Amino acid sequence: DAGITQSPRHKVTETGTPVTLRCHQTENHRYMYWYRQDPGHGLRLIHYSYGVKDTDKGEVSDGYSVSRSKTEDFLLTLESATSSQTSVYFCAIRSGEETQYFGPGTRLLVL
Amino acid sequence: QQQVKQSPQSLIVQKGGISIINCAYENTAFDYFPWYQQFPGKGPALLIAIRPDVSEKKEGRFTISFNKSAKQFSLHIMDSQPGDSATYFCAASSPLVRGFGNEKLTFGTGTRLTIIP
Numbered sequence: 001d002a003g004i005t006q007s008p009r010h011k012v013t014e015t016g017t018p019v020t021l022r023c024h025q026t027e028n029h030r031y032m033y034w035y036r037q038d039p040g041h042g043l044r045l046i047h048y049s050y051g052v053k054d055t056d057k058g059e060v061s062d063g064y065s066v067s068r069s070k071t072e073d074f075l076l077t078l079e080s081a082t083s084s085q086t087s088v089y090f091c092a093i094r095s096g097e098e099t100q101y102f103g104p105g106t107r108l109l110v111l
Numbered sequence: 112q113q114q115v116k117q118s119p120q121s122l123i124v125q126k127g128g129i130s131i132i133n134c135a136y137e138n139t140a141f142d143y144f145p146w147y148q149q150f151p152g153k154g155p156a157l158l159i160a161i162r163p164d165v166s167e168k169k170e171g172r173f174t175i176s177f178n179k180s181a182k183q184f185s186l187h188i189m190d191s192q193p194g195d196s197a198t199y200f201c202a203a204s205s206p207l208v209r210g211f212g213n214e215k216l217t218f219g220t221g222t223r224l225t226i227i228p
Contacts, residue, residue: 040220041220042117042200042218042219042220042221043155043200043202043216043218044218045215045216048215058215090154090155092154098143098145098160098204099145099157099160100145100157100216101156101157102147102154102155102156103154104153104154105152105153105154
């Protein structure tokens with residue numbers, strides 16, 4: 001599992017509330033990623049980080065923000081959750097030149 | 112704009128048969144092509160990957176075939192087993208202008224493979 005944990009694993013929240021998902025890694029990887037997975041869309045990149053305090057947008061970044069204040073933690077925040085953000089969220093790290101390894105996922109339901 | 116197109120969406124294969132999943136890409140800058148396997152409730156796991164300097168890569172029962180001129184690559188699972196039943200994703204990445212390397216993967220939409228006894 002490349003030492004990746006995600007918390008919470010499941011969350012139910014209401015529209016308009018803020019939500020923060022946490023990704024924690026134990027192997028000091030520089031690159032970390034947040035994806036969402038939806039039926040018919042595969043995995044789509046939300047944001048990624050290439051170092052502490054260094055982040056960039058992916059293809060579906062609207063409505064999401066991220067922070068990385070230390071190497072091991074990458075936080076994904078939904079400032080005001082919407083029903084369209086109901087999804088399964090995966091964190092990933094990059095090991096070596098290209099290989100990405102994924103965490104176990106967080107299932108988020110926005111009512 | 113979907114840069115990696117995957118087919119079929121779902122596939123049913125008899126035990127012992129060959130499962131074939133296809134992907135096509137548009138971006139000629141892509142230079143790394145991994146396949147991921149995902150079981151229900153789990154994160155995707157890297158299965159096998161290829162670079163365009165070779166036309167085929169084999170690891171056990173899993174083979175990637177790559178056709179650079181056609182911009183297509185495929186996953187072949189030989190002697191398919193019920194334990195291979197999972198969702199498979201192809202992906203591709205390219206170096207970015209910034210020069211950090213292959214940071215971003217673009218995924219296909221996935222193929223749900225079912226192996227029946």
